[in-house]
Amino acid sequence: MTNKDTKYTEEDLRSMSNEELAELGTELDDVTVAYRKERFPLDNDPEEKRASFSVGVWLTIGILAGLAFLGVYLFWPWQYQMKGDENFWYHTLYTPLLGVTAGLSVLSLGFAIIQYVKRIIPEEISVQRRHDGPSDEVDRRTLTALLNDSWKTSTLGRRKTLQGLLGGAGVLAGLVVIAPLGGAIKNPWKVRHELDYSGDGTLWTSGWTMHDKGVKLYLARDTGTIAEEHSDSVGSGYTTQGVTRLVRVRPEDLAAGGMETVFPLAEDHVNDGDRYDPQADVYEEHMHSIHGNRNAVMLIRLRHQDAEKAIERQGQEDFHHGDYYAFSKICTHIGCPTSLYEQQTNRILCPCHQSQFDALQYGKPVFGPAARALPQLPITVDDEGFLVAQGNFIEPVGPAFWERES
Numbered sequence: 301m302t303n304k305d306t307k308y309t310e311e312d313l314r315s316m317s318n319e320e321l322a323e324l325g326t327e328l329d330d331v332t333v334a335y336r337k338e339r340f341p342l343d344n345d346p347e348e349k350r351a352s353f354s355v356g357v358w359l360t361i362g363i364l365a366g367l368a369f370l371g372v373y374l375f376w377p378w379q380y381q382m383k384g385d386e387n388f389w390y391h392t393l394y395t396p397l398l399g400v401t402a403g404l405s406v407l408s409l410g411f412a413i414i415q416y417v418k419r420i421i422p423e424e425i426s427v428q429r430r431h432d433g434p435s436d437e438v439d440r441r442t443l444t445a446l447l448n449d450s451w452k453t454s455t456l457g458r459r460k461t462l463q464g465l466l467g468g469a470g471v472l473a474g475l476v477v478i479a480p481l482g483g484a485i486k487n488p489w490k491v492r493h494e495l496d497y498s499g500d501g502t503l504w505t506s507g508w509t510m511h512d513k514g515v516k517l518y519l520a521r522d523t524g525t526i527a528e529e530h531s532d533s534v535g536s537g538y539t540t541q542g543v544t545r546l547v548r549v550r551p552e553d554l555a556a557g558g559m560e561t562v563f564p565l566a567e568d569h570v571n572d573g574d575r576y577d578p579q580a581d582v583y584e585e586h587m588h589s590i591h592g593n594r595n596a597v598m599l600i601r602l603r604h605q606d607a608e609k610a611i612e613r614q615g616q617e618d619f620h621h622g623d624y625y626a627f628s629k630i631c632t633h634i635g636c637p638t639s640l641y642e643q644q645t646n647r648i649l650c651p652c653h654q655s656q657f658d659a660l661q662y663g664k665p666v667f668g669p670a671a672r673a674l675p676q677l678p679i680t681v682d683d684e685g686f687l688v689a690q691g692n693f694i695e696p697v698g699p700a701f702w703e704r705e706s
């Protein structure tokens with residue numbers, strides 16, 4: 301018989317059984333068991349088998365859903381497909397299938413645990429009085445005993461099948477959460493493909509890097525034009541033929557104090573003005589340019605009186621064209637689009653964490669967490685009067701990373 305007022309020695313504690321320690325722990329914690337009822341007082345109760353079966357079913361569903369998630373994640377065709385492409389429906393099912401299988405895996409595990417607690421573990425209502433102060437040795441030992449006792453009370457120790465299923469479902473639910481992180485692990489030094497509008501796969505290249513390979517790059521604005529739907533005897537579909545998404549920009553397209561987001565447009569993919577060809581299909585290339593991670597550039601036309609006060613960074617003195625300045629739109633803090641240009645103060649604001657950059661001082665950060673200037677793109681105007689890049693960025697675009705020098 302245990303008593304909470306007795307002073308127990310190390311010897312006493314060692315000689316006590318787990319049940320006695322658990323009972324003592326309950327007393328010491330001022331816990332009163334108000335009600336307790338075994339779920340299955342008799343052996344071989346058919347209800348126990350049914351409860352156990354039901355928990356097993358949920359755990360099995362959880363395991364199957366976890367396996368299905370991993371299967372979809374690893375093997376389902378996920379690459380982007382246009383409407384009308386052969387694998388379009390497979391592609392559209394990818395995300396819903398991931399959601400359904402991941403949700404089912406975690407939910408099933410949850411249902412199994414609820415079922416177990418509600419149908420197998422003895423019903424009990426306990427009331428505890430709260431008290432202050434740190435726990436002494438007796439409390440710690442008895443708490444351990446209580447936890448051991450809970451394991452015994454749960455009867456999970458003798459339910460080997462459920463143990464296995466619970467372990468399997470738990471591991472798979474964990475994998476469902478962890479596996480997608482694998483997709484985020486990439487070697488930033490690895491050249492993954494030929495240089496194009498998305499760079500070559502390394503962190504320091506972008507569509508503008510194509511200039512280094514002798515490609516003439518225009519500064520082009522996104523018109524937002526989309527593929528056109530058409531119907532014929534075979535059915536309906538979309539065509540991008542003759543659809544121009546990016547058009548070249550001239551200096552006079554921008555009012556003083558204005559800002560325009562522009563993207564690189566290679567000479568071969570121009571399809572506007574007097575070079576418009578209704579048969580040309582350059583929509584895909586235009587979309588690649590717009591989607592290139594580090595391509596977006598803010599073309600700013602300073603008011604002339606402000607431009608006269610502009611301070612150029614050493615080595616970038618000829619990067620602007622008159623009153624026109626082009627800065628990377630990718631914030632040097634953690635990469636949000638710094639879209640807000642305020643012409644009265646000539647500040648560029650990043651809405652994510654309120655970094656501010658001074659357009660009159662080569663995009664230098666003047667407020668907020670960003671620590672580096674926005675990279676400036678060297679620009680000029682070609683013989684036809686269009687704004688073009690006169691070089692690539694001279695530093696990597698976007699947030700700081702371990703290899704950059706500026």
Ligand code: FES
Nearest residue numbers: 631633634650653
């Ligand atoms: S990403 Fe621009 S301030 Fe944080």
